[in-house]
Amino acid sequence: MLLLFAAPAASAWAAAPDQWITLSNTCHAISATPAPGRDLPLPGQFVCRGEPQGYQHGSLWLQVGATTLARAGAQPVVMVHSSRFDALRVGFFYADGSAEWQGVAHGNYGARWRLGGQIAFDPPLRDAPLTRIVLRFDRLASAPMLRMRLVDNGAAQLQATAMACMIGAALMLLTVGALYNFGLALAVRRQFPAWQGAWATCMVAWGALWSQFHLFFVPAMAGAVSAQACIALSCLATLLGTLSLITAIDRQHLPPWLARTTLLVALVCGGLGVPLSLMRSGPMELWAQVLGLLVLLLLALAGACLVVAWLRGSAAARAFVGAWAVPMLVMGLSGVIDTNHAFWGGGSQMMVLAASAWQTVWLAVAATRRFMGMRIERDRALVAEAAAHEQARRDPLTGLRNRRGFMAAIAPLFDRVVEAPGAALDDGDALALLLLDVDRFKAINDTHGHDAGDSVLITLAKRLARWEAPTCVPARLGGEEFALLVKGMGRFAALQLAESVRSGLSGCDHSPILGPGQVTVSVGVAMARPGDDFGTLYRTADAALYAAKHQGRNRVVIAPDVLCSDGTVSQRAAFAGSGS
Template sequence: MRALTFLCAFLCMGSAGVASAEVLRLGQPLCHAVSSVVPAGDAIPENFACTGKPQGYQKGTLWLHDMLPIGADEQDDLSLIIHSSRFDRLFVYFTYADGAMERQDVRSGDFGSHWRAGGQLAFRAPHRDVPLVGVTMRFDKVASANLLRMRLVGRGEESTQTTGLATSIGAALVLLLAGAIYNASLAVAVRRQFSAWQAAWASCMIVWGACWSQLHLFFFPGMAGAVSAQICTGLSCLAISLATLSAVTALDEGYVSRWARRTALVLTGCVALLGVPLSFMRSGPIDALAGVLGILVLANLLAVAFCIAQAWRRGSHEARSFAGAWSVPMVVLGSIEFIDTNTMFWGGGSQILILFAAAWQTLWLSVAASRSHARLRIERDMARQAEAQAQELARRDSLTGLPNRRGFIERVGTVLEQSQQQGATVALLLIDVDWFKSINDVYGHEAGDVVLATIARQIGPHESRTCTVARLGGEEFAMMVAGLEDFALKRFAEDVRREIAACDHGEAIGRRNVTVSIGLAKAATGADFRSLYRLADEALYDAKRQGRDQVVVRTLDVLDSSAAEDIERAALGS
């Protein structure tokens, strides 16, 4: 039960740590005295009990007393370090060999200059020519004697330890802050529930760490003492719940059995529900409830570990990330069951271990979330690339690799728009292979395909920003050209015709020449594709009728679009 109380206290009792009064090992064990009510004066009891446990002090006063061994303060002035807990007021009396007594005190809400980083209070014994022989502490309305931890160190050692502890806490809080900001931004960017839970958990641990370490007293000195301890209790239980929710909800339902998930969530709810009254308690069975809460916390951790292990076994990538993230906190929680950490880490004890374990966990999960997000982005980019490729293939002729009719029509729209904006001439060339049916009949369709592919390779390099090339179907090709005037346009069309006629098709059809007829329709500006195509088709028909292997040019007189449509309708009506 002491181990469970120990675990629960450092998790859920905020700025207090669990240890018996014997943590202050200065000669004889600490002796105690109890008053059921808070005394009005400063009188110290004459009788102290050095055996047994104090009882009935929660609404009164608890006295702790220890005699120092001879020569304890010869090397350095001494400082009494007390890890603060829930109390109304604390008096420290330093007794000297000549009978003199020096008193220092703090109260909840006012720690003055005595508070230190790491949830500690420092009381420096005034230097006198006579040795210090005893220390007496008076706690008014302290919540639990089991939550008190004291150390007596040299003043120089106290300054060094306080500085080192403050630096360590600051480093851990900065790491947690970085993780919280990153996960919050990731949750907003990709809208992942896990990142939101993780950001909330890291933020909760930041506030808990600031309250436990008392760094918040720089800004809110009135929160010193019991208020901060109570806030830490609620925050620690909330942190446990958020950590569990972030782990359980991140694992896909297919990888974790329903009963395991529900068990973890129910235990998390019990931790949160029990943490609420425990955070408000100032008296009563705090130790007993801490023991119950410790059992729930352990059960909750085991349930989470089981969910992670089950998901990992079933092949979940998230489970592997969580296993690495939760391994350190679980090792820390397990090790402090068997190792006394109260006097370690400059007095930071188990809390500083938990703070760094939390920083490790949030950074690990941030890296894991980054890798997962990067993997999803890669998969998304690959999917988009595949979709773009599929769309491009749908616009390409499978035999020649040139754009098909659909792709050609989409591209010529851009050419027509640009030519209209620039006031440039635009022309459409319809190219038809002469006597292509006889090629298929004599040499076979495979030979015909070779001929078409050869022609496509010949005209394909003309593809540019101002020229679009396509195979419209069968033996018909098309080219849309912008920016060429009359003479240059006619020469371009003739060059295309001669280049095709010069192609070598020997492997497919031997020495037979393959020629093409070209119908060319040109317009100044404002032409539409349908009008150009109709005119180019008429020019192509004339080229075929006049003997093939030639270029016939037609010019489109562009009218206002509405007027042209009216003329067309009138012609159709007549």
């Protein structure tokens, strides 16, 4: 962007002002187009008033006299900014009677083309001064659209450097913008970035053809073909830009009739590009004026879309108005003001290219901010939803998982157990369920109140949460009943863990609420067997917990390996227990 807007200032101190060659300061003549391989003699007479007629199927001669040359310096360079012709010959005539002819033809500009859509003709150094310059255009499309100037040699080189910097910076920004918008379209699945990427791509192609940057790679495209393609691309760009604008604004913020009218005018502008690009003769100036009026109407409609959407509260209109305002203003001014002499003959094309680069940068930043804001809002919603889901799986009093959350957390741990019925489980796949129940909890509620009972449960839950790990899941199943599911422990290790949990919970301090005394828990332990589901394991652990209660409470009982058909624990195996 710095190169794009600072380059013109770098050439502000150019040695001499440009001297423009127009139909009003030249004399003209018309002749038949020469046959291939042959040249024509100079016309016997040049007319110095009026506009030339009937040249589009012949040759137009323009003669620049001594008066115009005197304002351009001793060694002026002829710069021609129009390329819709078949061939161009430039003759330099000197006071000693000598003449030097230089020429280019459609598809072959040699080394005379310059960035910015220019063709340069340097007069050879002679001791004699220049007396006149004669230009011959073969099959010129439009004389009024010619842009030519005489530039001092040193200024021409400086201007060429500045123009190259500006065009290179603009094309680079447009290319990066196109790639970025296509990537953004894939990421957010929205039409607007896709149309914007297509518009930026079209502007890159147009800018490369207009500036003749493509001649670095395809020199045979020099001339009318590139100029015709530029007209088609410029009309297509207006259509793509309008689609980008309309799809960026939400439908509820834009009246349907206004959107349809804007798109209809854009389609007409885009369609006119086809016949205009193919025209080589006829009333081109008239059709160009018609297209210019349609573009002004389209700009007015697009501006109305932005204003209406803004007033209706469209965030997109507020975010993107700065991007579209600059190119709309540039295109509007170029439609009513002659800007052909700006930017050393680059005129409205260079202004449009610079404004397009500005729009691409602004839209890339604004769209990123807007979509990032939407992404942040979505992430916050997902976090809130996840928090709500997690809250639904947590016990509101203790913060431990409730039964629903416990079942969801332990489901993956049961995969190996359920999938291997009848097979032995190694220690890595072993599962142990510990069911814990607070001893004489009803007496605590009856004596000290339910608030004291809640406080006891909270204190026990905080201590129980210390054992939480990827392979150890604690939960409050309801009332005063807690659970721990442990994976990767054998029978002996599970018994030791249960004893450690029992003693740790029994050691909790409840004195501020209950006064002297101790709150104890009973623990029932069950080891999962191959093919067991949670229901089977729970009934086994519950039977062991029931046995712990009947053996005096405050103890651990681990269930035997056999469960009777009626759901009770077999008495053939001894219970292991401890505690007071």
